[in-house]
Amino acid sequence: MDNLARLKNILETVLEIAAKVVRLVIQIYQRVWLFLHTRIPILGALVRRHIKNPSTVFLDTAILILVVYIGFGIVGFVQIYPKKAETPLANNLSELYPFPAAKVDATLVWSHQFLSRLNFLNTFSSQAPTDASSRPPTDSELRKRVLEGLIEDRVIYLEAEKRHIGVTGEELKIAFDKQGDPNEIKQKISKLYNMTLIEYQRILAEQILKEKVKNAVLVRWHLRHILTLDLSSANEAKKQATAGKDFAEVAKTFSQDAKTASNGGDIGFWRKGELAAQISPGLEEAISKLTVNQISDPVQTQFGYQVVQLLERSDGADQTYEDWYKEALSKHKVKRFIKI
Numbered sequence: 001m002d003n004l005a006r007l008k009n010i011l012e013t014v015l016e017i018a019a020k021v022v023r024l025v026i027q028i029y030q031r032v033w034l035f036l037h038t039r040i041p042i043l044g045a046l047v048r049r050h051i052k053n054p055s056t057v058f059l060d061t062a063i064l065i066l067v068v069y070i071g072f073g074i075v076g077f078v079q080i081y082p083k084k085a086e087t088p089l090a091n092n093l094s095e096l097y098p099f100p101a102a103k104v105d106a107t108l109v110w111s112h113q114f115l116s117r118l119n120f121l122n123t124f125s126s127q128a129p130t131d132a133s134s135r136p137p138t139d140s141e142l143r144k145r146v147l148e149g150l151i152e153d154r155v156i157y158l159e160a161e162k163r164h165i166g167v168t169g170e171e172l173k174i175a176f177d178k179q180g181d182p183n184e185i186k187q188k189i190s191k192l193y194n195m196t197l198i199e200y201q202r203i204l205a206e207q208i209l210k211e212k213v214k215n216a217v218l219v220r221w222h223l224r225h226i227l228t229l230d231l232s233s234a235n236e237a238k239k240q241a242t243a244g245k246d247f248a249e250v251a252k253t254f255s256q257d258a259k260t261a262s263n264g265g266d267i268g269f270w271r272k273g274e275l276a277a278q279i280s281p282g283l284e285e286a287i288s289k290l291t292v293n294q295i296s297d298p299v300q301t302q303f304g305y306q307v308v309q310l311l312e313r314s315d316g317a318d319q320t321y322e323d324w325y326k327e328a329l330s331k332h333k334v335k336r337f338i339k340i
């Protein structure tokens with residue numbers, strides 16, 4: 001009984017407080033509307049209209065919401081397109097309104113994606129150390145880099161879809177786990193780019209998809225090498241390898257590349273253009289002329305003299321990624337809405 005009495009007292013107290021709150025709200029409403037409609041005639045007319053026909057409240061509310069939505073839409077349009085603003089307001093409005101940044105065939109790249117990527121780059125650029133020998137990118141250059149990067153991502157997606165290439169959750173997890181501790185990654189990307197983990201994983205998935213498309217459309221060379229510091233050692237290494245001695249054993253004996261000598265000199269798969277950019281154009285030219293299992297003559301590079309064996313050559317376009325992408329882009333209809 002004591003519990004019931006206590007519960008009854010609590011309910012009575014709650015109802016009393018609720019009644020007071022309702023009375024207070026009604027009083028405030030009456031006083032505010034009295035003040036407004038005596039000074040703004042249209043509000044007085046609205047009050048009389050609503051009293052006469054209460055159902056018009058819903059119609060007028062819907063009209064008000066529509067007017068406000070259109071008004072903010074116009075503000076957003078001006079902010080994003082003519083003003084090229086990168087403010088928090090522009091970012092928020094780009095999330096609420098479907099403003100396109102670019103169109104690739106029938107698919108759209110949205111302005112909120114553009115502004116988010118631009119924010120990542122601006123945050124990183126603002127923290128990058130100044131180098132007197134290099135000029136920091138201008139705002140226009142950053143905007144162009146971001147827009148063209150998003151268009152490239154869309155073209156890659158369409159090319160992948162055409163070839164039935166995708167990224168599985170397991171592939172994304174493996175790639176993400178290789179980055180290190182999730183908490184450290186979260187802190188690092190937040191500090192460097194003002195980016196969340198979800199945004200980082202989305203970009204990581206796009207990078208994985210890009211690599212899979214590259215592997216599918218471009219020729220790849222599987223190579224192993226022997227790196228020496230002098231020409232005579234390189235010639236001797238080639239002589240032994242071509243005479244029938246196992247290339248892997250020769251690499252363990254002669255190669256000065258500590259990272260690969262123990263595994264027979266295997267340096268993995270390379271695409272056209274990558275060797276030229278990272279090691280030597282001359283080495284890439286020599287490899288392009290090899291047949292499978294053939295061993296090259298020594299080639300002088302910035303690291304020394306290299307003897308290379310071609311283990312595998314995949315099917316694909318015998319061109320650099322840049323040349324392939326240029327051709328692929330020309331096959332798609334691209335329209336840019338964001339001004340640089």
